Amino acid sequence: MPIKDKKSSNKKTTNWVFLILSAVLLISTFIPQSFGQTQEKVPYSTFITQVKEHQVASASVGEKTISYQLEDGSAVYATNPVFDLNLPTVLQENGVEFSATPPAANQWFTSLLGWVIPPLIFVGIWSIFLRRSQGGQGGVFSIGKSKAKIYVEDEDTKTTFTDVAGVDEAKTELVEIVDFLKNSKRFTDLGARIPKGVLLVGPPGTGKTLLAKAVAGEAGVPFFSISGSEFIEMFVGVGSSRVRDLFEQAKKQAPCIVFIDELDAIGKSRASGGFYGGNDEREQTLNQLLAEMDGFGAGENTIIVLAATNRPETLDPALLRPGRFDRQVLVDRPDLKGRKAILEIHATEVKLSDEVDLGAIATRTPGFAGADLANLVNEAALLAARNRREAVIQADFAEAIERVIAGLEKRSRVLNDKEKEIVAYHEVGHALVGAAMPGSDQVEKISIVPRGMAALGYTLQLPTEDRFLRDEAELKGQIATMLGGRSAEEVVFGSITTGAANDLQRATDVAEQMVTSYGMSEVLGPLAYDRSKQNTFLDNGTMPNARRLVSDETAKAIDEEVKSIVESAHQRALSILKNNRELLEKISKLLLAEEVIEGDNLRTMLAAVKLGDAEQDTDTKANTREQHMVEV
Numbered sequence: 001m002p003i004k005d006k007k008s009s010n011k012k013t014t015n016w017v018f019l020i021l022s023a024v025l026l027i028s029t030f031i032p033q034s035f036g037q038t039q040e041k042v043p044y045s046t047f048i049t050q051v052k053e054h055q056v057a058s059a060s061v062g063e064k065t066i067s068y069q070l071e072d073g074s075a076v077y078a079t080n081p082v083f084d085l086n087l088p089t090v091l092q093e094n095g096v097e098f099s100a101t102p103p104a105a106n107q108w109f110t111s112l113l114g115w116v117i118p119p120l121i122f123v124g125i126w127s128i129f130l131r132r133s134q135g136g137q138g139g140v141f142s143i144g145k146s147k148a149k150i151y152v153e154d155e156d157t158k159t160t161f162t163d164v165a166g167v168d169e170a171k172t173e174l175v176e177i178v179d180f181l182k183n184s185k186r187f188t189d190l191g192a193r194i195p196k197g198v199l200l201v202g203p204p205g206t207g208k209t210l211l212a213k214a215v216a217g218e219a220g221v222p223f224f225s226i227s228g229s230e231f232i233e234m235f236v237g238v239g240s241s242r243v244r245d246l247f248e249q250a251k252k253q254a255p256c257i258v259f260i261d262e263l264d265a266i267g268k269s270r271a272s273g274g275f276y277g278g279n280d281e282r283e284q285t286l287n288q289l290l291a292e293m294d295g296f297g298a299g300e301n302t303i304i305v306l307a308a309t310n311r312p313e314t315l316d317p318a319l320l321r322p323g324r325f326d327r328q329v330l331v332d333r334p335d336l337k338g339r340k341a342i343l344e345i346h347a348t349e350v351k352l353s354d355e356v357d358l359g360a361i362a363t364r365t366p367g368f369a370g371a372d373l374a375n376l377v378n379e380a381a382l383l384a385a386r387n388r389r390e391a392v393i394q395a396d397f398a399e400a401i402e403r404v405i406a407g408l409e410k411r412s413r414v415l416n417d418k419e420k421e422i423v424a425y426h427e428v429g430h431a432l433v434g435a436a437m438p439g440s441d442q443v444e445k446i447s448i449v450p451r452g453m454a455a456l457g458y459t460l461q462l463p464t465e466d467r468f469l470r471d472e473a474e475l476k477g478q479i480a481t482m483l484g485g486r487s488a489e490e491v492v493f494g495s496i497t498t499g500a501a502n503d504l505q506r507a508t509d510v511a512e513q514m515v516t517s518y519g520m521s522e523v524l525g526p527l528a529y530d531r532s533k534q535n536t537f538l539d540n541g542t543m544p545n546a547r548r549l550v551s552d553e554t555a556k557a558i559d560e561e562v563k564s565i566v567e568s569a570h571q572r573a574l575s576i577l578k579n580n581r582e583l584l585e586k587i588s589k590l591l592l593a594e595e596v597i598e599g600d601n602l603r604t605m606l607a608a609v610k611l612g613d614a615e616q617d618t619d620t621k622a623n624t625r626e627q628h629m630v631e632v
């Protein structure tokens with residue numbers, strides 16, 4: 001895809017002009033000294049001796065040199081004068097004809113240079129720094145100009161949806177966006193408002209940038225791309241003028257796509273200001289972006305702003321309001337099928353031997369994102385080339401996987417086989433206990449594809465408005481479900497891993513809230529012992545106690561109640577899992593093989609769940625909401 005950078009050519013010219021100008025100035029400073037008459041230099045004492053011996057006919061005394069002519073005619077000598085007030089007298093006494101040298105004709109020029117050159121050097125250094133901070137582009141003359149790259153689609157090389165795999169849900173949503181761009185009139189004629197902002201959320205390397213380009217490629221419209229970090233400069237006000245400039249250009253080219261990569265660089269919540277109470281520059285940039293997004297209306301000129309982030313939780317809520325980035329598309333790590341499809345895409349770029357089994361490679365690479373898989377194919381090709389093979393063989397992939405994992409382990413989670421097994425039982429544990437709990441929604445999906453940061457992405461997508469009130473039984477059910485993972489580990493492996501820490505944290509939090517905020521404990525009664533909601537500073541600058549001041553006995557009673565709620569939920573989970581041992585095995589094995597189980601398949605299997613001993617007498621539906629995202 002050829003990238004046209006409109007600014008780069010005239011930037012180069014300015015740089016050359018600047019260089020030549022400073023060279024000329026520097027050289028001319030030295031010219032007066034180096035190219036004047038070359039005269040033999042003698043010490044001042046020699047001059048004085050010659051004067052006293054009446055050898056000197058005439059002298060011209062200057063500020064920096066004394067030139068003189070000897071009696072015998074020809075020679076002209078120069079000497080550096082010593083500051084000598086008696087010199088005129090001495091010269092006169094010895095009959096030397098003398099005069100003062102007029103100041104050099106170019107002196108005004110030299111002194112002007114004295115004023116001009118230091119600032120120029122300063123500006124030069126400044127622009128070097130500036131260029132560095134801008135990653136090798138632009139210079140001091142281009143402050144404020146948006147550096148958005150315009151991708152002009154070349155029919156042969158353009159990115160389309162066929163270049164992206166394994167992120168089907170995201171693709172479906174973006175197909176709709178393409179439709180908006182292509183047929184905007186159809187929508188606006190009906191009075192529908194075309195979304196302005198679409199936020200791609202997902203871990204690094206899952207193909208967010210690639211998807212954005214594919215949208216542009218499919219829609220056949222200009223694509224302005226800029227990275228959030230490029231907006232942030234050391235000069236206040238530059239970022240916001242860049243935003244203005246970017247949208248000015250975009251409006252001229254509409255319909256078009258403006259893609260802001262790494263939106264979190266500008267979009268960080270203004271409330272979470274830094275140590276010095278916030279970042280003015282970023283705030284102004286963000287405000288300008290919000291203003292621009294509010295500014296362009298619906299109509300003929302459709303501009304859709306796509307943005308990508310892997311940290312949606314840090315974004316300023318103002319960005320997510322209706323009319324701004326109100327659509328969020330989750331771009332997640334691919335599952336088994338997705339990984340195979342991605343491998344197939346990237347394998348077309350290399351020569352594969354017939355024995356290569358991409359499905360087997362996909363099985364061995366859980367947790368790999370699209371970029372990791374692309375990298376894997378390339379590593380394998382490099383290995384094959386190093387071994388002077390004609391084509392890439394399966395063994396190259398095996399070795400490449402190890403290399404990529406070694407790199408990945410440092411930055412994200414890649415599970416080994418044993419861990420994968422534990423995770424599978426753990427997650428099925430949650431699902432089974434959840435299914436046996438009364439009065440909640442259905443478990444939609446179990447997955448052992450590590451999600452990392454995307455778990456939060458899911459939270460964003462989950463409508464939270466479906467339930468405002470929960471009763472005590474449901475909360476207890478939630479706690480049991482949260483403990484289902486750990487309980488499964490206990491039942492199956494007889495040991496506990498560190499993976500359940502987050503579950504325990506959340507379970508304990510809910511139990512504590514039941515006791516201290518919701519008054520659900522018989523022992524402690526309907527009192528609010530909890531103060532954590534008011535987490536503002538008190539007048540004296542200290543944080544209030546999370547708990548109301550209570551007597552030691554009450555504190556102890558609270559602790560005991562919390563513990564008993566959690567522990568009885570734990571026992572409940574254990575008993576459900578023991579009663580469903582076979583189902584637990586069966587689903588876990590399937591999950592290990594497929595990595596994701598969802599939909600009807602999952603529902604049918606979970607429908608077979610037997611209740612725990614405590615549940616058997618109560619007549620309830622085996623139906624539970626699993627809000628618990630996959631995490632271990």
Ligand code: ADP
Nearest residue numbers: 163164165204205206207208209210370371374
């Ligand atoms: P992100 O922007 O999410 O960090 P990128 O879009 O920059 O990820 O992905 C980097 C590269 O990895 C892409 O250019 C592509 O080669 C490869 N890649 C990533 N995700 C996918 C995918 N889902 N399908 C095909 N290739 C992918």
Ligand code: MG
Nearest residue numbers: 208209261308
């Ligand atoms: Mg990216």
Ligand code: ZN
Nearest residue numbers: 485503631632
């Ligand atoms: Zn868990």
